[in-house]
Each structure stands twice: as C-alpha cells, then as structure tokens.
Amino acid sequence: MDTIQLLKGVEVFDGLSETELKRIAGICQEAQYQKGDMITTQGETGDEMFIIREGFVEISVGEASEAAPSTATSTHPPALSASAQDAPHALVSLGMGQVVGEMALVDHGPRSATARCVMDQTTVIAIKREAFEQLCQSDHHIGMIVYRNLAADLSFKLRHRHLTRR
Amino acid sequence: MVYKISIVVPGAEHGGAIINTSEMPKVGDHLKVGEFELEVIEIMDLMPPRGDFHFMHATCKLANK
Numbered sequence: 001m002d003t004i005q006l007l008k009g010v011e012v013f014d015g016l017s018e019t020e021l022k023r024i025a026g027i028c029q030e031a032q033y034q035k036g037d038m039i040t041t042q043g044e045t046g047d048e049m050f051i052i053r054e055g056f057v058e059i060s061v062g063e064a065s066e067a068a069p070s071t072a073t074s075t076h077p078p079a080l081s082a083s084a085q086d087a088p089h090a091l092v093s094l095g096m097g098q099v100v101g102e103m104a105l106v107d108h109g110p111r112s113a114t115a116r117c118v119m120d121q122t123t124v125i126a127i128k129r130e131a132f133e134q135l136c137q138s139d140h141h142i143g144m145i146v147y148r149n150l151a152a153d154l155s156f157k158l159r160h161r162h163l164t165r166r
Numbered sequence: 167m168v169y170k171i172s173i174v175v176p177g178a179e180h181g182g183a184i185i186n187t188s189e190m191p192k193v194g195d196h197l198k199v200g201e202f203e204l205e206v207i208e209i210m211d212l213m214p215p216r217g218d219f220h221f222m223h224a225t226c227k228l229a230n231k
Contacts (some may be wrong), residue, residue, distance in 0.1 A: 009168050011168070014219055015217055056183075056199070088197075089181075090180050091179075092182055093182070093183040093200055094184055094185075095185035096185070097168070097185075097186035098184055098186070105207060156184070156212070156213065159185070159213070159223075160212075161181070163182075164182050
C-alpha cells in the first residue's frame with residue numbers, strides 16, 4: 001500500500017483531496033520498530049506525530065520516570081512529567097491507521113504517554129510539527145480539515161476511555 | 167468505508183484497543199488485536215458517521231481457540 005492509500009484510511013486526513021494528500025505524503029517519513037521498542041516516552045519532549053502503517057502500539061502511562069528529561073534540560077513544569085509513584089498502566093492498544101503523539105502537534109507539551117510497539121516490524125509514518133505547521137500555513141484548507149479531524153480523533157479516544165470504565 | 171472501532175473487553179485490566187476495519191463487525195465476528203483474538207458480543211455506533219468513516223464501539227471477549 002502506498003502512502004497516499006494509507007492516508008486515505010486515516011481519519012485525520014478524511015476530507016482532503018488527492019492533491020492535498022500528496023502534499024501531506026511529501027512530509028511523511030517512514031520508520032520501523034521491533035517489539036518492545038518505544039516510539040514516544042512519557043515526559044519527554046516531542047515534535048512528531050506518528051501514523052501506524054503496520055503492527056500494534058500500546059499506549060501506557062506512569063512508567064517513564066527514569067527516562068524523563070532532567071529538570072536542567074526540560075522546559076516543562078515537573079507536575080507535567082511522569083512521577084515515580086505512578087504505576088504503569090496500559091491505556092489502549094492502537095492498530096493500523098491510528099495516530100500516536102498528536103498532542104505534541106496540538107499543544108507543544110511533553111509526551112503524555114509512552115507508546116511501545118507490541119509486534120515486530122511495526123511500521124509508522126512520522127510527521128514533523130515544523131513541516132506540518134508550514135504546510136498548514138501555506139494551505140489553510142489542509143490546516144482546517146486536519147485540525148478538526150485531530151479534535152475528533154482526541155474526542156474518539158476520550159469516549160473510548162470513558163467506555164473502558166463502565 | 168472505514169470502520170473505526172473502539173474495543174473493550176469487560177473485566178480485563180487492559181484499556182482495550184482502537185482499530186480500523188474495512189467491514190462493519192457483527193456480533194460473533196472475530197477481531198485480531200495484536201496477539202489476541204477477540205469475539206464481538208455487542209456492537210453499537212459511537213458517533214455519527216462523517217465522510218468515509220463510521221465510528222463504532224465493540225464489546226468483546228477473548229475468543230475460544
């Protein structure tokens with residue numbers, strides 16, 4: 001499956017034309033991970049979001065205190081970083097077409113969770129914040145559609161989270 | 167059409183999964199979630215469809231192998 005076909009199956013890009021999808025594909029970079037590899041680490045700074053092309057990624061919180069940046073290098077308040085008393089807790093597993101790390105594009109904050117691959121040969125598409133913001137500045141329609149869809153994706157994840165607590 | 171599915175297994179410690187499928191799951195269907203195979207026991211709309219996407223919630227149990 002080429003990148004354009006993959007992007008057509010990702011909710012975040014729903015509503016974009018073929019030409020607009022090609023522009024998105026132009027800022028995508030592919031990366032491959034093995035089982036156990038971490039794509040993001042809770043508390044660290046991050047400037048990319050990832051789309052899962054193949055495999056599964058487990059999202060968890062409360063286990064990154066050792067990997068979190070020191071206060072000497074972090075610009076984020078300690079309260080936003082993982083704390084040692086948090087027990088590791090798996091929030092959700094995400095499959096093909098799902099988005100990981102999108103909050104870094106929206107709020108520029110530290111990673112809110114750790115994303116760990118649970119299958120070998122997990123492939124993701126990475127989009128850098130700077131390239132994405134430049135694209136949105138140059139094409140406001142892309143920006144409006146993608147940011148609306150990012151809000152809907154976050155809403156979906158929140159609804160899912162509520163349903164796990166029924 | 168793309169069916170974006172929120173999957174929860176009642177009683178499990180894990181927080182479930184979110185996957186995309188090209189066909190709408192029905193009760194009794196099996197879904198592969200990582201290393202697990204799950205059986206759908208309830209399916210419902212989670213949000214109204216938008217564009218090419220439907221948004222569903224599936225309650226599942228571990229499938230008998």
